[in-house]
Amino acid sequence: MSWTYIEDLHRHEGESVTLKGWLYNKRDSKGLFFLILRDGTGLCQCVVNEEQVAPEAWAAAGAATQESALEVDGVVVRDERQVGGYEVQATAVRLLSPADDYPITPKEHGIEFLMNHRHLWLRSRRPWALMRLRNRVVMAIHHFFQERGFLQLDAPILTGNAVEGTTTLFALDYFGEPAYLTQSGQLYGEAMAMAFGRIYTFGPTFRAEKSKTRRHLTEFWMIEPEMAFYDLDMNMDLAEDFIVHIVQDVLQHAREELAVLGRDLAPLERVRKPFPRLTYSEAVDLLRSDATRQMLDERMEALRQEQAALEHERAENRAAYDRAKKWKKRQIDAREIEINQRLEEIEEMLRNLPQWQESARTFTWGDDFGGSDETVLTWHFDRPIIVHRYPAAVKAFYMKRDPEDDRLALGMDVLAPEGYGEIIGGGERATDLAFLEAQVREHGLPREAFEWYFDLRRYGSVPHSGFGLGLERTLTWLAGIKHLRETIPFPRMLGRLTP
Numbered sequence: 001m002s003w004t005y006i007e008d009l010h011r012h013e014g015e016s017v018t019l020k021g022w023l024y025n026k027r028d029s030k031g032l033f034f035l036i037l038r039d040g041t042g043l044c045q046c047v048v049n050e051e052q053v054a055p056e057a058w059a060a061a062g063a064a065t066q067e068s069a070l071e072v073d074g075v076v077v078r079d080e081r082q083v084g085g086y087e088v089q090a091t092a093v094r095l096l097s098p099a100d101d102y103p104i105t106p107k108e109h110g111i112e113f114l115m116n117h118r119h120l121w122l123r124s125r126r127p128w129a130l131m132r133l134r135n136r137v138v139m140a141i142h143h144f145f146q147e148r149g150f151l152q153l154d155a156p157i158l159t160g161n162a163v164e165g166t167t168t169l170f171a172l173d174y175f176g177e178p179a180y181l182t183q184s185g186q187l188y189g190e191a192m193a194m195a196f197g198r199i200y201t202f203g204p205t206f207r208a209e210k211s212k213t214r215r216h217l218t219e220f221w222m223i224e225p226e227m228a229f230y231d232l233d234m235n236m237d238l239a240e241d242f243i244v245h246i247v248q249d250v251l252q253h254a255r256e257e258l259a260v261l262g263r264d265l266a267p268l269e270r271v272r273k274p275f276p277r278l279t280y281s282e283a284v285d286l287l288r289s290d291a292t293r294q295m296l297d298e299r300m301e302a303l304r305q306e307q308a309a310l311e312h313e314r315a316e317n318r319a320a321y322d323r324a325k326k327w328k329k330r331q332i333d334a335r336e337i338e339i340n341q342r343l344e345e346i347e348e349m350l351r352n353l354p355q356w357q358e359s360a361r362t363f364t365w366g367d368d369f370g371g372s373d374e375t376v377l378t379w380h381f382d383r384p385i386i387v388h389r390y391p392a393a394v395k396a397f398y399m400k401r402d403p404e405d406d407r408l409a410l411g412m413d414v415l416a417p418e419g420y421g422e423i424i425g426g427g428e429r430a431t432d433l434a435f436l437e438a439q440v441r442e443h444g445l446p447r448e449a450f451e452w453y454f455d456l457r458r459y460g461s462v463p464h465s466g467f468g469l470g471l472e473r474t475l476t477w478l479a480g481i482k483h484l485r486e487t488i489p490f491p492r493m494l495g496r497l498t499p
Contacts, residue, residue, distance in 0.1 A: 003071075007041035009086040012076045019044065019072045019088060022123070023064045023099075025106065033061040035093070036083075037072060038123070045079075045087040046072045053090060060095040067099040067123065108337050118490055119499045129260035130486055133250065134475055136257070140249035141202070141223055141469075144242055150198045150225060155185025157204065161449035170208050170218075181206035184468060187398075187453055189226035190429060193464055194456055200225040212494050214483040215371055215421060217472060219492040226466035232400075232410045232428040235465035236386050239414050239424050240275050242469070243384055247271040250478055263480040267382070267418055276385045280408070283377055283387045287363050292376060296357050299379070300350065307346045314339045345482070368394040375419035384423075388412035397439035400428045412467070420477035426467020433457035 004017040021039030028034070033048040048061040064070055074088035104120055114121045121127055145152065158174060159182045169180040185201040192199045205222045225238070247268050250258070258265060278286065286292060317332045317339075324332060356372045363373065369387075378385060389402055392409040399409035411427030430436050433454055440450055475487035485491040490499065 005041045006037070006039050006044045006084065009044065009076050009084065009088075013078050013086070014076065016073065016075055016091070017088065019046065019070075019074075020096075021070060023066055023068045023070055025066070026061075026064065028062075033058075035061060035064065035070070035072070035090075037070060038128075040128075043083045043125075045082050046074060046090045046093075047087060048090040048093055053092060057090070057093040060093045061090075063098065064093075064095055065099055065102065066105070067102040067120075068095060069097040069099075070094065071096055115485070115491070115496065116499070122489060125260055127486065129257040130475070130479055130481075131489060133254050133257045133261075133479055134471070134487060136250060136254045137246055137471070137475060137478065138202075140246045143249070144245045145200045145225065148198070150200050151192075151196050153189075153192050153196070153199050153201060154203060155182065155188035155192075155201045155224075157182050161187065161445070161453070168207050168209050170206050183207055184222065185224050186226065186466060186468065189224050189466060190453075190456055190464060193226040193228045193466070194460065194462075197229075198225070198227045210494055213371065214485075215473065215476075217484060217488065217491055217493055220473075220484075220488065221471040222468045223471060224466060224468040226464065228462055228464045230428075230465040231463055232388065232412060232465060235426060235428060235467060236277065236388065236412050239412070239426065239467055239469075240273055240384075240386070243275075243414060243424070244271060244273055246474070247478070258479070261479050261481065263478075267480075268478065270382045271417075272383065275383060275414070276381050278377075278385060278387050280387060280390045281365065283369070284363060284365050286380060287359075287373060287376060291380070293357065295379060296353060296376070300353050303346050303350055303353075307343060307350075310339050310343055310346075314343075366391050366393065371421050374415050374421040378415050378417050378419060378421070381417060383417055385415050385417075386412055387415060388427075395427070397443050397445075398430055398436065400430045401435075414467075416474070416477040418477065418480070420473070422470075423474045423477060424467050424469045426465065428463065428465045431457060431461045431463060433461070 002018065003020045004012060006019065006021070009017070019037055019039060021037045023035060024038040024043055025036040026033060031050040035046040035048060037044050037046050048058065050058050060070075071094040072088060072090050073092040074090040077087055077089055078085060079087045102120070103117055104114070104124060122131065142152065158179050160174075160177070160179055169183055172179055172181070183205055185203060185205070189199060189201050201222075201224045203221065204219055206219055207216075208218065209216060227235070227238070230238070251265065251268055314336065317335060321329060321332055352372065356376050359370070359372055359376070369377070377387070388411065389408045390411045391407060392399065392401060395409040395411045399411050402408035402410055409427060411425070413422045414424035415421055416423045430439070436454060436457060437447070440447055472484040472487045476484040479487065481487075485493060
């Protein structure tokens with residue numbers, strides 16, 4: 001290659017290299033330009049000394065604005081103070097393409113502005129870390145299943161049948177016939193598992209839910225393994241191993257990205273087997289317990305104390321701002337942003353905590369868990385938990401019933417800690433043809449669309465299980481961020497179809 005990537009600079013210490021990228025930031029000081037160059041693999045400071053470069057190189061460095069495309073020649077020097085541990089002492093600078101009035105400046109921008117400029121926001125440091133983390137998790141997922149002998153196969157995106165009813169599906173006309181964008185590849189995964197034993201699908205899925213919560217997208221990616229001859233316990237064991245594998249891989253390979261995101265690693269480092277396992281009934285009892293009420297009271301008090309401390313710090317910073325030096329003012333400004341963001345989070349949590357307390361008191365057996373209920377349950381534990389054997393009424397029609405209690409479905413959910421909620425949902429599938437036929441009738445689903453699915457029970461039906469992991473929800477937890485819209489390059493949400 002005719003140039004070097006920033007992530008490879010450690011291999012070229014003391015050598016002359018050429019970097020190609022975009023100007024992330026720039027400052028100057030008495031005959032020096034400090035160009036922070038980004039190339040998608042990392043950041044590197046390029047030092048341009050007016051006395052050591054040609055006039056045209058100095059002019060190019062001076063003319064370069066934020067996000068101008070540049071080519072820089074120079075010598076790689078180790079410097080632990082710099083991002084990545086290296087900088088380049090420039091010998092030449094070429095301005096390849098100027099950028100005028102780049103809209104995303106170093107100042108703070110509102111989330112709507114950033115989402116409207118998502119095509120450009122992806123260049124910034126936080127999205128850079130999140131997209132690289134996404135790539136790392138995708139690689140870990142494939143490694144996990146491939147090393148265990150699973151086949152990665154594809155389910156259709158266009159389907160004539162619904163997995164969980166049609167009310168949350170995007171309908172379309174398929175050459176005169178009704179069709180839908182898939183909400184899951186699971187039914188097709190079952191067919192492929194009967195052919196190949198162990199498979200997984202990995203692709204986009206769609207839900208037409210009119211929800212604007214931080215946990216919802218209308219287009220998201222699902223990983224759905226399906227295994228012949230697996231019962232519910234084996235399914236839960238696999239899900240547990242899967243989560244542990246992903247977390248360990250991220251901790252080993254994505255520490256730089258997690259550091260950029262400011263992720264506290266301690267909660268991830270506590271993700272170990274075994275995960276606590278609760279039946280739905282045990283979870284209901286815990287939700288309604290005195291221990292939960294006491295925990296919520298203690299959290300409310302802790303939040304109020306943190307709120308008071310942050311407001312005091314903000315007042316002290318503002319009092320010191322006018323007499324501070326320029327570099328200190330930049331630090332104060334950055335801290336002000338952090339304080340304001342955390343205060344907003346605290347205010348939201350304080351608004352919601354009373355609702356969660358009421359939910360804990362009024363929750364009755366048979367209700368489905370909402371996001372706040374899942375949050376409260378996970379606050380009792382320091383790692384993911386598995387809740388299993390839900391009321392059949394709140395689970396999908398294809399779930400196998402518990403032979404010891406027909407009210408229950410052999411389903412399971414994995415709930416992430418720290419209040420991030422469900423990241424895996426699955427269970428053991430029904431194998432009885434008559435039961436499934438009755439379920440389709442009771443749910444008002446068109447029988448003809450499921451004839452092929454019934455065939456799986458007519459010809460060699462065996463116990464089988466599977467689950468689905470939502471990639472974006474999992475990334476939201478791993479990254480320790482608030483909203484999953486940041487975990488996909490171009491999010492699709494209620495009211496957002498561009499860019």
